[in-house]
Amino acid sequence: xxxxxxxxxxxxxxxxxxxxxxxxxxxxxxxxxxxxxxxxxxxxxxxxxxxxxxxxxxxxxxxxxxxxxxxxxxxxxxxxxxxxxxxxxxxxxxxxxxxxxxxxxxxxxx
Amino acid sequence: xxxxxxxxxxxxxxxxxxxxxxxxxxxxxxxxxxxxxxxxxxxxxxxxxxxxxxxxxxxxxxxxxxxxxxxxxxxxxxxxxxxxxxxxxxxxxxxxxxxxxxxxxxxxxxxxx
Numbered sequence: 001x002x003x004x005x006x007x008x009x010x011x012x013x014x015x016x017x018x019x020x021x022x023x024x025x026x027x028x029x030x031x032x033x034x035x036x037x038x039x040x041x042x043x044x045x046x047x048x049x050x051x052x053x054x055x056x057x058x059x060x061x062x063x064x065x066x067x068x069x070x071x072x073x074x075x076x077x078x079x080x081x082x083x084x085x086x087x088x089x090x091x092x093x094x095x096x097x098x099x100x101x102x103x104x105x106x107x108x109x110x
Numbered sequence: 111x112x113x114x115x116x117x118x119x120x121x122x123x124x125x126x127x128x129x130x131x132x133x134x135x136x137x138x139x140x141x142x143x144x145x146x147x148x149x150x151x152x153x154x155x156x157x158x159x160x161x162x163x164x165x166x167x168x169x170x171x172x173x174x175x176x177x178x179x180x181x182x183x184x185x186x187x188x189x190x191x192x193x194x195x196x197x198x199x200x201x202x203x204x205x206x207x208x209x210x211x212x213x214x215x216x217x218x219x220x221x222x223x
Contacts, residue, residue, distance in 0.1 A: 101153035
């Protein structure tokens with residue numbers, strides 16, 4: 001099973017602030033993903049990466065951006081947080097066939 | 111395009127009774143199918159997958175799922191539910207040559223003592 005780490009677990013921040021959600025994995029997986037999930041609701045893919053310097057937008061349009069400078073690290077950035085960004089953000093990577101997920105970051109923008 | 115439908119928002123069962131969570135899928139090629147479970151304020155935990163072979167797949171915590179190609183279904187089952195099985199369950203599908211997953215809307219399972 002993959003070890004995927006996300007920090008912070010919880011974040012409460014004011015409107016207009018720049019934030020970066022961290023995601024890292026130590027298994028050397030090439031494929032990583034970011035999902036957005038409103039409480040108790042379905043997951044929407046917002047970004048994915050199939051390797052270093054490779055990033056793509058997912059099915060759900062998002063104002064966030066991602067980078068993949070190192071294999072193990074896939075951070076997500078919001079340049080100016082808004083209340084509409086309040087959600088849970090889940091990071092995942094693939095080992096073999098199935099995706100394994102990090103614990104998530106619950107973001108609240110006031 | 112690929113998609114998943116979980117027709118029930120909620121499933122309520124008594125402890126010790128069988129549990130079934132329904133899932134149907136649509137995919138252009140050969141499907142890879144998955145079930146995940148999510149507990150409050152946690153990420154998703156992998157339960158089981160179907161790739162090929164036997165249509166009955168066994169997974170973690172006593173769960174199993176049956177792949178039915180003609181009905182494009184992949185229902186999750188547990189013969190005897192526990193209160194600790196109460197959680198949010200997601201079905202997911204991907205095409206065999208695409209690494210992106212599509213998730214259903216989720217089904218909340220409540221097992222009463």
